[in-house]
Amino acid sequence: MREADITPLGDAALxxxxxxxxxxxxxxxxxxxxxxxxxxxxxxxxxxxxDPLSMAGESLAAGLGARLxxxxxxxxxxxxxxxxxxxxxxxxxxxxxxxxGLSEPxxxxxxxxxxxxxxxxxxxxxxxxxxxxxxxxxxPRLSAPRERVPAGSVALxxxxxxxxxxxxxxxxxxxxxTDAVLFDLARPQPVLWRAGDRVRFAVAxx
Amino acid sequence: xxxxxxPGLQTTVQDAGRRARALGVPGGGAADPLALRxxxxxxxxxPGAAALEVTLAGPTLRFGAGTLVALCGAPFxxxxxxxxxxxxxxxxxxxxQTLALGGTARxxxxxxxxxxxxxxxEAFGSRGxxxxxxxxxxxxxxxxxxxxxxxxxxxxxxxPRAFLSPDxxxxxxxxxxLRVLATPEATPGLLDAxxxxxxxxxxxxDRMGVRLTxxxxxxxxxxxxxxxxxxxxxxxxxxxxxxxxxxxxxTHGGYPTPLVVAAADLPVLGQLRPGDRVSLREVTRAxxxxxxxxxxxxxxxxxxxxxxxxxxxxxxxxxxxxxx
Numbered sequence: 001m002r003e004a005d006i007t008p009l010g011d012a013a014l015x016x017x018x019x020x021x022x023x024x025x026x027x028x029x030x031x032x033x034x035x036x037x038x039x040x041x042x043x044x045x046x047x048x049x050x051d052p053l054s055m056a057g058e059s060l061a062a063g064l065g066a067r068l069x070x071x072x073x074x075x076x077x078x079x080x081x082x083x084x085x086x087x088x089x090x091x092x093x094x095x096x097x098x099x100x101g102l103s104e105p106x107x108x109x110x111x112x113x114x115x116x117x118x119x120x121x122x123x124x125x126x127x128x129x130x131x132x133x134x135x136x137x138x139x140p141r142l143s144a145p146r147e148r149v150p151a152g153s154v155a156l157x158x159x160x161x162x163x164x165x166x167x168x169x170x171x172x173x174x175x176x177x178t179d180a181v182l183f184d185l186a187r188p189q190p191v192l193w194r195a196g197d198r199v200r201f202a203v204a205x206x
Numbered sequence: 207x208x209x210x211x212x213p214g215l216q217t218t219v220q221d222a223g224r225r226a227r228a229l230g231v232p233g234g235g236a237a238d239p240l241a242l243r244x245x246x247x248x249x250x251x252x253p254g255a256a257a258l259e260v261t262l263a264g265p266t267l268r269f270g271a272g273t274l275v276a277l278c279g280a281p282f283x284x285x286x287x288x289x290x291x292x293x294x295x296x297x298x299x300x301x302x303q304t305l306a307l308g309g310t311a312r313x314x315x316x317x318x319x320x321x322x323x324x325x326x327x328e329a330f331g332s333r334g335x336x337x338x339x340x341x342x343x344x345x346x347x348x349x350x351x352x353x354x355x356x357x358x359x360x361x362x363x364x365x366p367r368a369f370l371s372p373d374x375x376x377x378x379x380x381x382x383x384l385r386v387l388a389t390p391e392a393t394p395g396l397l398d399a400x401x402x403x404x405x406x407x408x409x410x411x412d413r414m415g416v417r418l419t420x421x422x423x424x425x426x427x428x429x430x431x432x433x434x435x436x437x438x439x440x441x442x443x444x445x446x447x448x449x450x451x452x453x454x455x456x457t458h459g460g461y462p463t464p465l466v467v468a469a470a471d472l473p474v475l476g477q478l479r480p481g482d483r484v485s486l487r488e489v490t491r492a493x494x495x496x497x498x499x500x501x502x503x504x505x506x507x508x509x510x511x512x513x514x515x516x517x518x519x520x521x522x523x524x525x526x527x528x529x530x
Contacts, residue, residue: 045433190330
């Protein structure tokens with residue numbers, strides 16, 4: 001395996017680029033490294049924010065490299081699976097089905113058959129970038145974002161699928177909506193999902 | 207109880223911020239974290255206790271009970287029942303007194319700490335207010351006239367007579383230099399353009415970021431994937447006008463980030479106001495680290511001395527009387 005790609009970002013963070021980024025995130029959550037303040041995932045990337053007063057960047061990089069060298073790709077089924085009931089029929093559903101060369105029911109069935117994975121969270125609290133869309137279901141983003149996308153909207157944008165946890169502007173194609181509550185401060189775990197979790201969409205009961 | 211008579215321009219409850227970026231939640235917390243630590247130390251609080259962050263034009267507040275307060279950060283004018291109120295010093299206020307914060311000629315923000323620390327909604331381990339998502343602090347929003355805030359109980363104490371050394375105050379404009387570190391996205395040409403001129407802070411300056419007015423030739427990379435942001439990241443959107451990220455910035459960003467402000471200068475970044483002039487000076491990681499160590503040494507000395515003052519009162523309560 002090639003040497004880990006770990007580069008500094010400012011004087012209090014390191015960027016780790018690795019196909020094992022998600023496994024490293026889980027490993028660091030289970031066994032934290034001293035001096036590490038936060039570990040933030042992106043696609044095949046972790047940004048590690050650390051306290052430069054208690055940890056030198058070089059030794060942290062060495063520690064992270066050593067952790068990576070011992071990790072293996074995650075086995076299937078280790079994450080949780082969330083099944084989200086979706087009422088399909090957003091403003092862009094017909095357009096997306098046409099783009100995919102499918103009828104609307106065929107498009108919905110194809111989307112519900114996909115096993116998605118939470119690649120990382122970001123953009124707004126509770127928003128998850130869901131990866132795993134086959135090429136045919138990948139939709140170009142709108143050329144100009146909508147000013148308001150309703151909370152619960154199920155959307156497709158580039159290689160990603162996502163669900164808007166709250167009303168925000170958004171440039172993805174809207175194909176449905178869900179009543180699943182993705183973000184609720186009253187819950188012990190306010191955010192529904194974590195990086196690595198599996199997600200499936202299901203047609204909601206009428 | 208603290209009653210808000212006038213809210214000021216943007217007064218929010220802030221503390222040391224949260225660590226939930228992995229859940230898409232911004233860091234938040236005081237934009238000038240040194241001012242927060244020093245103000246808390248002056249009233250005998252833990253370093254990250256929740257306090258009021260005031261912006262450009264401060265609030266008018268009436269105290270329903272006596273306590274100790276301290277104001278740190280930019281040199282705001284202030285008056286307690288019409289009498290001048292100092293920055294960087296512990297003041298005992300009595301029930302019924304009114305503290306009116308004015309404006310500041312330099313810098314943007316100050317922190318008003320109360321002994322015990324403010325209560326308020328905690329979210330992801332912090333009482334800081336996230337204005338964009340509307341949670342934390344006082345209803346997830348800036349203060350309004352008529353709001354009432356509570357603070358947490360701590361034993362009464364006699365205020366220390368010490369003034370903070372002026373060296374400890376965060377430097378404020380109108381012209382500041384920020385030390386920056388280059389990232390792998392900084393080409394030599396881009397680095398020259400960013401560090402070779404003086405920028406001006408535009409009117410787009412809030413707790414999410416500070417937009418600069420002058421443009422540099424921005425690299426065009428529509429395929430760049432979103433990466434996690436770090437505090438002090440200097441983002442370059444397609445129009446080439448840099449954005450310096452503050453605590454409420456989103457957790458991930460798609461723009462190239464050729465520079466990051468050194469950790470030691472994040473408090474200075476938090477004091478930028480529209481019209482300020484900003485120079486960016488590249489430093490090595492070793493220089494940035496040395497600056498942070500030096501700063502931490504000085505701040506910890508002040509924190510230790512003040513903690514010693516308050517600890518001494520716990521051991522000899524007969525020497526002090528509760529301020530009333």
